[in-house]
Amino acid sequence: xEIKRKESDFIVTVSPHVRSVETVPRIMWTVVVSLLPALxxxxxxxxxxxxxxxxxxxxxxxxxxxxxxxxxxxxxxxxDGSAFLSGLLLGLTMPVTVPFYIPLISSFxxxxxxxxxxxxxxxxxxxxxxxxxxxxxxxxxRAMTSWVEPxxxxxxxxxxxxxxxxxxxxxxxxxxxxxGILKLEGIAKxxxxxxxxxxxxxxxLIGQRAGSIxxxxxxxxxxxxxxxxxxxxxxxxxxxxxxxxxxxxxxILGGKEGLFTxxxxxxxxxxxxxxxxxFMATDYVTSPSVKKGRLVFGxxxxxxxxxxxxxxxxxxGVMFAILIMNCFAPLIDRNLKQKVFGLRKGK
Amino acid sequence: MDKELVHLFELFIxxxxxxxxxxxxxLGLCIFFGVSKKMETAVGMSVTxxxxxxxxxxxxxxIYNYVMIPLDITFLKIVVFIGIIATFVQASxxxxxxxxxxxxxxxxxxxALISTNCIILAVPLINAGEKYTFMTSLVFGLGSGIGFALAxxxxxxxxxxxxxxxxxxxxAGLPIAFITTALxxxxxxxxxxxxxx
Numbered sequence: 001x002e003i004k005r006k007e008s009d010f011i012v013t014v015s016p017h018v019r020s021v022e023t024v025p026r027i028m029w030t031v032v033v034s035l036l037p038a039l040x041x042x043x044x045x046x047x048x049x050x051x052x053x054x055x056x057x058x059x060x061x062x063x064x065x066x067x068x069x070x071x072x073x074x075x076x077x078x079x080d081g082s083a084f085l086s087g088l089l090l091g092l093t094m095p096v097t098v099p100f101y102i103p104l105i106s107s108f109x110x111x112x113x114x115x116x117x118x119x120x121x122x123x124x125x126x127x128x129x130x131x132x133x134x135x136x137x138x139x140x141x142r143a144m145t146s147w148v149e150p151x152x153x154x155x156x157x158x159x160x161x162x163x164x165x166x167x168x169x170x171x172x173x174x175x176x177x178x179x180g181i182l183k184l185e186g187i188a189k190x191x192x193x194x195x196x197x198x199x200x201x202x203x204x205l206i207g208q209r210a211g212s213i214x215x216x217x218x219x220x221x222x223x224x225x226x227x228x229x230x231x232x233x234x235x236x237x238x239x240x241x242x243x244x245x246x247x248x249x250x251x252i253l254g255g256k257e258g259l260f261t262x263x264x265x266x267x268x269x270x271x272x273x274x275x276x277x278x279f280m281a282t283d284y285v286t287s288p289s290v291k292k293g294r295l296v297f298g299x300x301x302x303x304x305x306x307x308x309x310x311x312x313x314x315x316x317g318v319m320f321a322i323l324i325m326n327c328f329a330p331l332i333d334r335n336l337k338q339k340v341f342g343l344r345k346g347k
Numbered sequence: 348m349d350k351e352l353v354h355l356f357e358l359f360i361x362x363x364x365x366x367x368x369x370x371x372x373x374l375g376l377c378i379f380f381g382v383s384k385k386m387e388t389a390v391g392m393s394v395t396x397x398x399x400x401x402x403x404x405x406x407x408x409x410i411y412n413y414v415m416i417p418l419d420i421t422f423l424k425i426v427v428f429i430g431i432i433a434t435f436v437q438a439s440x441x442x443x444x445x446x447x448x449x450x451x452x453x454x455x456x457x458x459a460l461i462s463t464n465c466i467i468l469a470v471p472l473i474n475a476g477e478k479y480t481f482m483t484s485l486v487f488g489l490g491s492g493i494g495f496a497l498a499x500x501x502x503x504x505x506x507x508x509x510x511x512x513x514x515x516x517x518x519a520g521l522p523i524a525f526i527t528t529a530l531x532x533x534x535x536x537x538x539x540x541x542x543x544x
Contacts, residue, residue: 072515117526118523119515313539327501330508
């Protein structure tokens with residue numbers, strides 16, 4: 001009797017031949033799940049419009065993936081979660097007030113241009129979500145920097161108000177992010193509304209501040225990141241060296257009264273640093289794959305973040321820092337890769 | 348003195364990173380795309396380019412300030428600078444071939460390409476326009492050269508990685524290199540406003 005076998009029973013790949021249950025979709029969907037706390041915090045602080053903005057980003061990302069793959073005649077891979085993840089990450093970096101076309105266009109730039117044209121998953125040089133956001137920030141600077149104060153729109157006693165904001169942003173007190181205030185008005189203004197310094201830090205930890213949808217709550221991001229670290233999906237190298245460098249250099253250079261007077265904690269807890277350090281700088285494809293290289297990568301991101309925050313025109317530097325280091329990732333990998341055993345230098 | 352050094356350092360960082368010729372002014376793209384396919388040629392080009400840049404900045408500064416300004420012929424600066432650069436590059440090509448054939452075979456091929464590069468011409472023109480001093484001109488030339496070298500090396504490492512990528516056919520080769528450059532330029536806008544000279 002002839003044994004019928006499916007084509008997928010014969011798997012021919014190059015070494016290493018390691019059997020593992022880990023697959024790309026599994027990792028991607030796990031990362032999506034680990035971002036849910038941050039998303040829920042966004043909904044809690046900024047209202048149901050958060051869902052609308054994020055959904056637009058995800059739909060745009062999935063459509064771009066399908067569209068470019070269809071045009072290129074490649075197998076459609078919208079189910080593997082990577083486009084979904086890019087869309088979700090892009091959504092988390094948007095302010096809640098953006099008009100509906102910004103998420104759609106920038107998610108096409110993110111997934112269609114930055115990922116698919118470079119050959120799809122595994123080949124992109126830059127982090128898709130960050131390119132999408134950088135593009136949006138430069139194209140619509142006004143819309144991408146109009147922040148509102150968190151107001152706990154999702155109030156159970158007043159469900160109607162939560163829904164009223166979905167189509168267009170109607171009310172909500174406009175406000176600046178802590179880093180924006182720091183840039184324009186100085187550090188005293190940041191602490192002004194608070195009785196004690198600890199109150200501000202507490203608010204930053206919880207996420208009670210103006211900012212992008214998913215970047216505000218440090219605790220929610222850490223919960224997701226810890227989950228990923230325990231599953232060993234992300235290694236500690238990049239986040240730890242990134243956060244440590246930002247803390248160190250903002251302490252050394254950040255103060256007005258001279259060296260070593262900066263407020264490191266404020267810099268580490270605010271802005272998109274947590275989201276960037278744990279979920280964007282650690283992207284497998286766009287960061288170095290050798291461990292030493294990851295430390296260098298995190299260090300570079302940290303220095304650039306502090307430099308841009310303190311010296312450049314933009315109040316926040318995480319996005320640009322990671323993108324600039326993405327350019328250097330192939331170079332870092334090239335120069336720090338493990339030497340083949342027994343090979344002599346030269347020749 | 349101290350303030351002057353800080354200014355020179357700022358100028359260097361500005362020329363090499365913040366106002367990088369390739370990523371913010373989009374100059375010198377022909378060489379940039381021409382030799383960034385392989386790391387080896389990119390490194391060779393970077394070394395030659397930086398050296399030529401510094402020396403031609405110095406030569407044209409001397410001629411501009413000691414010949415052209417006294418004679419009041421500054422309106423001829425484009426023609427004169429092109430002449431200076433072409434003469435210098437051709438001369439060093441000949442001298443190198445005679446004196447150090449080894450070095451010539453390594454770097455000589457890039458010299459011919461450099462003589463028509465727009466950054467090499469832009470730097471003396473900017474030096475003349477901004478009325479930089481001799482030292483400032485040298486630092487500006489060095490910064491521009493290092494900035495171009497950095498851009499080349501980054502691009503070469505990315506393009507070597509892209510060789511293995513499954514890029515859709517219409518975008519393979521130069522188109523994807525242009526898109527990559529655009530995205531790097533997008534990333535480099537983060538530096539905007541860091542140093543205002």
